[in-house]
Amino acid sequence: MDGPGGIDLSAAIAAPGQSPGAISIDIKSVKKRYPATANSAGIVALDDVSLTVKSGEVVVIIGPSGSGKSTLLRTINALEKIDSGTIVVNGDVVTNKATDLPAFRSKVGMVFQHFNLFLHKTAMENVILPQVAVKRRSRAEAEANAGKFLAKVGMLERANNYPSQLSGGQQQRVAIARALAMNPQVMLFDEATSALDPETVGGVLDLMRELAGEGMTMVVVTHEMHFAREVADRVVFMDAGAIVEMGTPEQVFRNAQSERTRKFLSLVG
Amino acid sequence: MDGPGGIDLSAAIAAPGQSPGAISIDIKSVKKRYPATANSAGIVALDDVSLTVKSGEVVVIIGPSGSGKSTLLRTINALEKIDSGTIVVNGDVVTNKATDLPAFRSKVGMVFQHFNLFLHKTAMENVILPQVAVKRRSRAEAEANAGKFLAKVGMLERANNYPSQLSGGQQQRVAIARALAMNPQVMLFDEATSALDPETVGGVLDLMRELAGEGMTMVVVTHEMHFAREVADRVVFMDAGAIVEMGTPEQVFRNAQSERTRKFLSLVG
Amino acid sequence: MGGVVEDFVSAIQSAYNFRIVGQYVDEFARGIGHTVTAAASALVLSLVFGLALALMRISGRRFLSHPAAAYIQIIRSTPLLLQIYIVYFGLPAVFPSMGRLPEIFLGIIALTMHTGAYMAEIIRSGLLSVPSGQREGAIAVGMTTFQQYRYVILPQGIVNIIPALLGQTAILIKDTSLLSLITVFDLVSAGMLLNSDRVRPNEAFLTIAAIYFVIYLLVLFLSRLVEDRLAGRGWRVPA
Amino acid sequence: EDIMDRILQRGELRVGVQTQGEPVSFIDKNGDRTGLAIDLVTMMAKDLNVKLVIQDYDWKGLIPALLADKFDIIAADMTPTPERTAALLFSKPFFYQDTIAFTAKDKPFTKWEDLNTAGVSVGGTQGGTYIVAIKEFMPNATAKEFASGPASAQAVASGRVDAGVSSVSNVAAYSTSFDNLKVLDGVITREPLAFATRKENIQLKFWMDNYIDLITADRKLDRLLDYWWNTTAWEKDHK
Amino acid sequence: MIGQFLDFLGADLAHYWKIAAAVMPALLKGFVETLKLALVGILWGSFLGGTLGILRGQHIRVATPLIGAYLHLLRGTPFLVQLYVIYFVLPNTGYSWLQWDSQTAAFVSLGIYTSSYVTEIVSGAIRAIPRGQWEGAFALGFNRLKTLRLIILPQSIGLILPALGGVYVTLIKATSIVSVVGIVELMRQADISIVRFPGDILYIYFLAGALYFAFCFPVLMIVGRLEERSKNGRMVRA
Ligand SMILES: Nc1ncnc2c1ncn2[C@@H]1O[C@H](COP(=O)(O)OP(=O)(O)OP(=O)(O)O)[C@@H](O)[C@H]1O
Ligand SMILES: Nc1ncnc2c1ncn2[C@@H]1O[C@H](COP(=O)(O)OP(=O)(O)OP(=O)(O)O)[C@@H](O)[C@H]1O
Numbered sequence A, B: 001m002d003g004p005g006g007i008d009l010s011a012a013i014a015a016p017g018q019s020p021g022a023i024s025i026d027i028k029s030v031k032k033r034y035p036a037t038a039n040s041a042g043i044v045a046l047d048d049v050s051l052t053v054k055s056g057e058v059v060v061i062i063g064p065s066g067s068g069k070s071t072l073l074r075t076i077n078a079l080e081k082i083d084s085g086t087i088v089v090n091g092d093v094v095t096n097k098a099t100d101l102p103a104f105r106s107k108v109g110m111v112f113q114h115f116n117l118f119l120h121k122t123a124m125e126n127v128i129l130p131q132v133a134v135k136r137r138s139r140a141e142a143e144a145n146a147g148k149f150l151a152k153v154g155m156l157e158r159a160n161n162y163p164s165q166l167s168g169g170q171q172q173r174v175a176i177a178r179a180l181a182m183n184p185q186v187m188l189f190d191e192a193t194s195a196l197d198p199e200t201v202g203g204v205l206d207l208m209r210e211l212a213g214e215g216m217t218m219v220v221v222t223h224e225m226h227f228a229r230e231v232a233d234r235v236v237f238m239d240a241g242a243i244v245e246m247g248t249p250e251q252v253f254r255n256a257q258s259e260r261t262r263k264f265l266s267l268v269g
Numbered sequence C: 001m002g003g004v005v006e007d008f009v010s011a012i013q014s015a016y017n018f019r020i021v022g023q024y025v026d027e028f029a030r031g032i033g034h035t036v037t038a039a040a041s042a043l044v045l046s047l048v049f050g051l052a053l054a055l056m057r058i059s060g061r062r063f064l065s066h067p068a069a070a071y072i073q074i075i076r077s078t079p080l081l082l083q084i085y086i087v088y089f090g091l092p093a094v095f096p097s098m099g100r101l102p103e104i105f106l107g108i109i110a111l112t113m114h115t116g117a118y119m120a121e122i123i124r125s126g127l128l129s130v131p132s133g134q135r136e137g138a139i140a141v142g143m144t145t146f147q148q149y150r151y152v153i154l155p156q157g158i159v160n161i162i163p164a165l166l167g168q169t170a171i172l173i174k175d176t177s178l179l180s181l182i183t184v185f186d187l188v189s190a191g192m193l194l195n196s197d198r199v200r201p202n203e204a205f206l207t208i209a210a211i212y213f214v215i216y217l218l219v220l221f222l223s224r225l226v227e228d229r230l231a232g233r234g235w236r237v238p239a
Numbered sequence D: 001e002d003i004m005d006r007i008l009q010r011g012e013l014r015v016g017v018q019t020q021g022e023p024v025s026f027i028d029k030n031g032d033r034t035g036l037a038i039d040l041v042t043m044m045a046k047d048l049n050v051k052l053v054i055q056d057y058d059w060k061g062l063i064p065a066l067l068a069d070k071f072d073i074i075a076a077d078m079t080p081t082p083e084r085t086a087a088l089l090f091s092k093p094f095f096y097q098d099t100i101a102f103t104a105k106d107k108p109f110t111k112w113e114d115l116n117t118a119g120v121s122v123g124g125t126q127g128g129t130y131i132v133a134i135k136e137f138m139p140n141a142t143a144k145e146f147a148s149g150p151a152s153a154q155a156v157a158s159g160r161v162d163a164g165v166s167s168v169s170n171v172a173a174y175s176t177s178f179d180n181l182k183v184l185d186g187v188i189t190r191e192p193l194a195f196a197t198r199k200e201n202i203q204l205k206f207w208m209d210n211y212i213d214l215i216t217a218d219r220k221l222d223r224l225l226d227y228w229w230n231t232t233a234w235e236k237d238h239k
Numbered sequence E: 001m002i003g004q005f006l007d008f009l010g011a012d013l014a015h016y017w018k019i020a021a022a023v024m025p026a027l028l029k030g031f032v033e034t035l036k037l038a039l040v041g042i043l044w045g046s047f048l049g050g051t052l053g054i055l056r057g058q059h060i061r062v063a064t065p066l067i068g069a070y071l072h073l074l075r076g077t078p079f080l081v082q083l084y085v086i087y088f089v090l091p092n093t094g095y096s097w098l099q100w101d102s103q104t105a106a107f108v109s110l111g112i113y114t115s116s117y118v119t120e121i122v123s124g125a126i127r128a129i130p131r132g133q134w135e136g137a138f139a140l141g142f143n144r145l146k147t148l149r150l151i152i153l154p155q156s157i158g159l160i161l162p163a164l165g166g167v168y169v170t171l172i173k174a175t176s177i178v179s180v181v182g183i184v185e186l187m188r189q190a191d192i193s194i195v196r197f198p199g200d201i202l203y204i205y206f207l208a209g210a211l212y213f214a215f216c217f218p219v220l221m222i223v224g225r226l227e228e229r230s231k232n233g234r235m236v237r238a
């Protein structure tokens, strides 16, 4: 990371009524099946998955390609509909039809592998727009906030660049600033570094590390085993739509119970 | 690699008149500048670069993003025009205007980061098409060949899938088969594994390792330091359009002369 | 019961008299023949011509791209009717040997000149829609420029623009009716003949509409076939 | 309720016209619609003490508009053929118009009968009775249907067809506009001109018949014909 | 034709001047009428087509095939017949609100006709925007409407505008057909003028063509500029 990192995030993090240690995300018996289409057979992407994440905890999900990591992460903020089970995030029952999803999602920050910055807006405007359009903040307030978080991720100097004028690592940092500016209670990262070149991966991981250190509740899908080992409070290994192994980094990396986990770790490590 | 790997490649490799040890690629004082456009300042991508590759040698190019690695690789088969200097590949003067570039390129295999398989053709047809269209082989011969090389890369079972129905690693293996089926004298790899997920990276690297073992002349741009260390005959470190360091893996990784190289290796390693 | 059916049939017959339409079967057949001939020939020719114009436009060479752009702009800015008259009355004045060519032939030339300009713009967008990596892949295996287009860029580019090509073809089919200006007896002419002979506009207009619609559906069906063939069972999975 | 009642209640006589040419119905130098047929319906409206409302339609729209009750009568050069009379009511003819042929001066023809030769092409107006006349009286020639009279004249003048057929008055206008046209001897046929209305408007038909009898008797019709037809008196007022 | 033009350059300038002076007032009147028709067609057609296109861009179960049928029906039949049905057939259904005067009928049918092409363009452009843009917005708490308005439409506009230009100039062809319902627009004025001066048929069509050009050319120029801008500017994609 090349920007100044000295701004305290506690304001962005301390969600009202969320004391550290309380259950923040509660996933119960979630099943999800992608129906068959003309070109592909149906597939069970999540097969009775249950997981709870405490407030302030960092959970890292690892597993082979196609194991359902992204699907699980995306069900947490209802980007994917599920077939059965319940998901509750800080008191909002995500799986309840009556839940106001846009309002709920504005409390959950999500960072994608391909950044998904709005291509027609500058970095600055990418951070301002959701605050104004969704959180209904005044433009002045949104701008001040955007400046603060862009500085936080070291992107203030390039605030007026369009996404197409930024490198992958820079785009990802703007995406993180955009999510943080909404003052999320929870942050979800889906392979936030796998579209980046190895040298810039470091900066983004540093930023995530810093967030974790400041007490943000985080669920992170990643292939960076170093990061998982170092930052995770808990590591979850998924395979074929199910959670196969779950525990502290120590337990999973040193002392995996299942053969599948050990094989995966030997290939990736 | 999960496919059978037992087919000998020597037929594909032994280029007529290319005895091991002879100079295969000779790059002399190459300069390349991208001119300024409305949106960007001009940039010197290659600044007086010289490099020779012997027949049968494996040269791995490493370096930070934007240092000119891809540009250098692409000048070798004239995908990029250069401003000055000369490039000779197995007797073909690439930089000579009179050279029949398509014919020359059909003797050089290139594998891209994003595979660039023909999206509207199946894996099989991807391997057949260039043989028929460019090498003017009969369809029967091309099919036999395609079958052989798809088997070689372990993709025979999925030969009738379209690229969109294959995972990244599978697509990359088809791309390698496509290049090999043209019986190239030289193979160029540009970040052949960086769009792949960590588990599938292994298979493709194994395949490249095997090719190297069988005596193929190869120039490889990669971020996989393990691979460079293990497979390279020579490692080239580039920065800002110039070759900063060059030597055996031992020399470069253990005993780099320049500060820039050491810094890069510390970040990436 | 029978009474009800008869009433219904006679109600329909008074709004649309099949018997009268039946007396004009020959005329409609002749009209369809000319309409289909003109539309099909102009379609094929304007695709070829449009492709040439599109390639000129994206060639990056000024002496090719500027004339092509100017031609496209001028053709699209002036009415087809004028272009047809200019070809019909003007071409034989320049090439006297064309003086007695069949009118439908001159009509097809005019339609090709006109539709080609529209096709060029569509084809250009299709060519530009093919990811640059596809071209690089083709170059790297040693394909010549012609082979790149023939094997990779055109097949993929066309799939992306099939809906737009279909739309333009629909317009072309209907534009053939303007050839009646230069004595080509087309589908609309057949209907109008019925209308002025027999004073039965419903029979005239609705029959025209139905036949055009059938022709359109056939073209739609063909375009699906082409799409399936080029797109092979689903290489185009949305990203 | 009868059509005449409706006209009187409305206080409007609605007339559909087309612009077929001098001196029957055309736009004069002042931009006003005028001509023999227009004068006639103007007189009708005046004698009925109602306002005259004129609607101008393209030939394709004229019959549908009458049938859809957009106006009450058609005052155009519409010939009451047996087929048309089966669908519409026509008034008594108010006038007979000669149909003649014309050709380019350098053509060897002298009388219209010369045109009845294989390989000779003769142009007329689409959907009009001139085409019928060509087919009936020159069965050996090829009939070519143009969208308008002027287009057929242009085609004759520029050699696209060998000859044209039209009304005496139209041919007079063409010969003054194109200096290389000549009139062929002989009258091919005489066309009665009459007003048309919808089948159910029986009283209006009788009213029109009666009106034509009246103005024939008091010679008003003769005076109109002298002005518009038998002399060129109208030209100094309108041309 | 060429002969006419040579004459034009030579001795007959005075003749052409006389004809132009005689017919131009009528042609200009027709041109104003044509502009009016085109403008109404553009406005209604874009509004209706935009709305339907947005709906069709969403993959809604019932709406998508219904809109597809609408689109194919309109594109598969000639405008002449659509106009005929709207002006001459609909009034016979007996609903008094369907009894339009020729002006209204022309406006309605031009709008519907244009909408069929606009619908296809808009839905195509919306579908061309990468899914990630929707997801990025959803994940931030945007609802569907806000995402469309603030994210998707602004990005698709670069694809929509150039194609719309083509439709707007194609619409001109349709305006010349409304003379069937008794509206005297530019082409009809030209035809009427030709009856006065039958010898100058090509010249009068040429004058009318020049007026059409005065509408179409600027439309295409503006659209071309917009296309260039959307290419060069910020929308460069990786
Ligand atoms: N929209 C979809 N339609 C059908 N199948 C899908 C869809 N999205 C994902 N899948 C399938 O669901 C399974 C789980 O996918 P998911 O993306 O969650 O895996 P993942 O663990 O994130 O893999 P990766 O590491 O490659 O991102 C896979 O088999 C995938 O092919
Ligand atoms: N087509 C182009 N036009 C202008 N500049 C270019 C172009 N392609 C590359 N460059 C610039 O040339 C320089 C060298 O680029 P190159 O792609 O060779 O780097 P690289 O070492 O391959 O980087 P990476 O590891 O990110 O692939 C960079 O600054 C890049 O921005």
Ligand SMILES: [Mg+2]
Pocket: A069, A070, A071, A191
């Ligand atoms: Mg995933």
Ligand SMILES: [Mg+2]
Pocket: B069, B070, B071, B191
């Ligand atoms: Mg590169």
